[in-house]
């Protein structure tokens with residue numbers, strides 16, 4: 001589980017420009033593999049070997065012209081609750097605005113690391129203009145240029161130095177950790193209540209409560225599992241304002257803390273872009289995924305309905321289509337047991353280790369039969385392969401010219417792997433290395 005860093009600030013100060021700079025290199029690699037357009041407001045970054053998750057809170061603001069201050073306040077409050085550190089960005093071109101002051105007021109009371117980032121300091125002559133931001137009362141500031149990158153090294157040095165050390169996950173506890181995630185109103189709380197068999201889903205009104213996702217142990221349907229309780233504390237009164245942003249912020253921590261995500265989808269609303277965002281959050285974090293199409297009791301069905309729905313979802317999640325989809329109803333309790341059983345299976349697959357000899361015996365003949373196509377007249381020879389001793393499935397293929405392996409061949413290998421070993425719902429990684 002990595003630290004979460006949120007970038008806050010009013011519109012147009014340059015948050016998304018800087019965000020893209022920080023995640024660019026890594027995301028580009030991921031995108032090339034999957035060919036999927038992704039959520040551009042959440043990504044992973046690292047500096048000096050320390051990894052962190054980055055959220056561009058501004059990405060969730062709709063219609064930045066008529067943005068309400070209250071809405072920004074709300075987002076900043078959420079960011080404060082959910083993030084481990086905050087970068088507050090202001091704009092040297094426009095100087096201090098009323099909204100900046102308001103955000104600064106909220107941030108001064110926070111006891112998490114806050115970094116005041118003065119953006120658009122593209123040239124040295126703007127450096128002294130930046131000094132006015134001292135008056136925000138947030139202490140030292142970091143002058144940067146999101147466009148040309150200057151100043152960002154000092155900022156990132158200070159950021160990663162201030163990030164708390166994340167304790168290693170408890171290796172002794174072999175129980176699956178399930179996180180129930182999805183859009184607002186998809187039926188997450190109903191599912192949790194159905195799973196734990198009682199209506200003890202706690203709702204409190206404590207404002208500004210800070211807490212980590214908490215694992216609670218359950219035994220139901222003959223399975224032991226931990227439920228990563230995200231919405232355990234949620235503020236009914238306030239959640240209306242920014243449901244989407246709220247659910248994404250909540251999902252991030254829950255997902256990072258889980259082994260398997262139960263992605264609850266409202267069958268009456270479909271598998272839309274917001275659901276996909278959450279799906280890719282889980283995939284990007286190498287978490288197991290089970291898609292639960294909920295409220296199936298409300299859907300008028302004929303013989304083709306389930307198939308068509310499934311097909312639609314698989315089109316949206318390509319190329320990672322090897323994911324179990326279960327149609328449930330938390331009202332009639334239909335297939336609730338099946339849902340948890342499937343999640344347990346995914347958990348097991350995700351921790352599976354394939355013996356090296358068995359793996360080679362299977363994969364080498366496949367490779368011999370369908371070798372990597374020659375590239376620029378060069379032939380790639382794959383000598384042997386193995387699963388890495390990592391927590392999530394990663395496979396390495398040793399060969400003479402790894403740089404000539406193209407994405408389609410990587411996908412071919414992944415598909416063969418999935419054909420022969422059950423990795424349904426499990427993101428896997430395939431590498432080619434020189435030997």
Ligand code: GDP
Pocket residue numbers: 009010011012013014015016017018058119120121122144145146147148
């Ligand atoms: P956001 O609304 O805070 O996410 O801001 P954007 O990243 O969309 O940037 C708003 C505008 O500021 C865009 O026109 C950017 O090109 C510009 N911008 C961002 N960073 C810089 C910078 O470092 N220097 C200058 N001169 N312009 C910048």
Ligand code: GDP
Pocket residue numbers: 182183184185186187188189190191294295296297298328329330331332
């Ligand atoms: P959450 O925001 O994702 O936690 O969603 P809730 O669990 O609060 O459910 C939102 C609404 O959908 C509530 O009115 C539930 O009663 C309703 N709901 C949840 N699951 C089902 C279901 O399987 N069938 C039907 N008909 N309604 C459901």
